[in-house]
Amino acid sequence: MKKPIYGNLANEGLEVVQRDGRLYMRCDAGAHSCQWREDEINQDEFDQLQDSSQSTSKVMLDIQERLITEGIDPYISNWNPDRCDQE
Numbered sequence: 001m002k003k004p005i006y007g008n009l010a011n012e013g014l015e016v017v018q019r020d021g022r023l024y025m026r027c028d029a030g031a032h033s034c035q036w037r038e039d040e041i042n043q044d045e046f047d048q049l050q051d052s053s054q055s056t057s058k059v060m061l062d063i064q065e066r067l068i069t070e071g072i073d074p075y076i077s078n079w080n081p082d083r084c085d086q087e
Helices: 043-051 053-069 081-086
Strands: 002-008 014-019 022-028 036-041
Touching: 002 043, 014 043, 022 043, 022 053, 036 043, 036 053, 043 053
Parallel strands: none
Antiparallel strands: 002 014, 014 022, 022 036
16 A cells, blocks of 8 residues: 655655555656656655755656666656556
């Protein structure tokens, strides 16, 4: 079961949910079109997200770099907010 713990996807375009003891950041990662992502983050990244909007940008860039290193395209949707209540 998911539990929203930070942000508001509808108003801010970013939220963090907790599911099965893990943290997941949800956001629109697209530049010219909506590309909804849900990616796991660690506690340190979550703490940085809560610091300031500058930290939010840094965390998002760090996650994108980590995904690229893992061979994952961070600009392709892996989640659909229309289904978020069905999880």
